[in-house]
Amino acid sequence: MLESKLTGLQEQAAAALDQAPDAEALEAIRVDILGRKGQLPTLTTQIGKSMGKLPPEERASLGKLMNAVKQDLESRYEARKAAFERAALDLRLNAEWLDLTLPAPGTRPGTLHPLTQIQRELEEYFNSLGFAILDGPEVEDEWHNFDALNIPATHPARDAQDTFFVEGGLLLRTHTSPVQVRAMEKFGAPLRIVAPGRVFRNEEVDASHEHTFYQLEGMMIDKDVSIGHMLYFLKGLLQSIFHREVTVRLRPGFFPFVEPGFELDIQCLLCGGSGCPVCKQSGWVEQLGCGLVHPNVLRAGGIDPEQWNGFAFGLGVTRLVMMRYGIDDIRHLAAGDLRFLRQF
Numbered sequence: 469m470l471e472s473k474l475t476g477l478q479e480q481a482a483a484a485l486d487q488a489p490d491a492e493a494l495e496a497i498r499v500d501i502l503g504r505k506g507q508l509p510t511l512t513t514q515i516g517k518s519m520g521k522l523p524p525e526e527r528a529s530l531g532k533l534m535n536a537v538k539q540d541l542e543s544r545y546e547a548r549k550a551a552f553e554r555a556a557l558d559l560r561l562n563a564e565w566l567d568l569t570l571p572a573p574g575t576r577p578g579t580l581h582p583l584t585q586i587q588r589e590l591e592e593y594f595n596s597l598g599f600a601i602l603d604g605p606e607v608e609d610e611w612h613n614f615d616a617l618n619i620p621a622t623h624p625a626r627d628a629q630d631t632f633f634v635e636g637g638l639l640l641r642t643h644t645s646p647v648q649v650r651a652m653e654k655f656g657a658p659l660r661i662v663a664p665g666r667v668f669r670n671e672e673v674d675a676s677h678e679h680t681f682y683q684l685e686g687m688m689i690d691k692d693v694s695i696g697h698m699l700y701f702l703k704g705l706l707q708s709i710f711h712r713e714v715t716v717r718l719r720p721g722f723f724p725f726v727e728p729g730f731e732l733d734i735q736c737l738l739c740g741g742s743g744c745p746v747c748k749q750s751g752w753v754e755q756l757g758c759g760l761v762h763p764n765v766l767r768a769g770g771i772d773p774e775q776w777n778g779f780a781f782g783l784g785v786t787r788l789v790m791m792r793y794g795i796d797d798i799r800h801l802a803a804g805d806l807r808f809l810r811q812f
């Protein structure tokens with residue numbers, strides 16, 4: 469009688485435990501059956517009280533059965549509970565799963581500023597022809613920016629109207645030409661250098677003028693350097709930037725540090741020379757200043773003009789960038805507007 473009560477409870481409890489729909493229901497069943505005041509302890513206490521009346525062998529087998537039932541139900545409970553825990557963990561791992569080998573989302577690779585891109589292309593071109601790439605100070609002295617370049621004290625460029633002077637007799641360099649002088653002082657002849665960099669002028673800013681812009685200076689000193697040599701390098705430079713055949717022309721131009729001095733024009737790439745708004749109907753666009761280095765400049769750099777000569781040029785890199793990409797306002801280049809910069 470007690471025995472069948474016990475096996476009845478076992479059957480019913482086993483089914484309830486095995487079929488508990490979730491961890492919460494399982495816990496409720498545990499409390500109901502195995503808890504301190506649950507069905508099993510209650511029945512066991514009841515059985516314990518009446519055990520004294522039974523013959524010893526029945527007592528022993530009943531005792532064994534009680535233990536077996538308790539162990540069976542407890543292990544079913546543990547198994548079910550472990551199953552729920554595993555399922556919960558799986559769920560969480562699935563939700564939090566992360567592939568660390570995927571590229572990180574959300575970062576957007578930057579691009580080089582168009583000025584930097586063109587500067588690097590220019591450097592590569594000249595490097596491949598044996599020119600060293602030099603840097604010079606942006607804060608210069610008057611000797612390197614003017615005197616050594618044969619620019620007399622009376623020259624208008626030396627006026628505060630055009631040049632930013634700073635304390636201690638220094639100034640913000642108005643062109644990259646002073647690097648010519650520094651290169652001659654440091655390396656002597658023969659010499660092949662280019663010097664890209666920022667220059668500064670006291671200008672009213674508008675669509676085509678900035679107080680800060682970029683130039684590339686070049687100088688080659690050797691024996692019997694001719695205008696033909698100069699044209700070879702300058703034409704190659706323009707072709708490497710515009711990626712096509714270009715036609716150039718030289719016009720006389722005055723720069724105190726070269727003699728003869730020239731302005732080099734390029735036949736307009738937009739209209740092919742027939743005339744358009746970009747070339748102001750002339751068919752030609754001014755690109756750079758150049759010439760054969762003035763003997764006074766060689767002397768100022770410590771080089772004997774009886775033995776050596778050379779050419780020099782100064783290119784407006786900012787201007788070149790605007791030409792190449794058809795940028796109509798110089799102010800875009802320094803505005804830091806990503807909508808503009810991301811186009812390059």
Ligand code: DAH
Nearest residue numbers: 643723757758759780781782
């Ligand atoms: N320094 C000149 C300027 O800023 C450009 C220039 C012209 C540089 C002729 C040169 C040159 O080396 O030979 O306008």
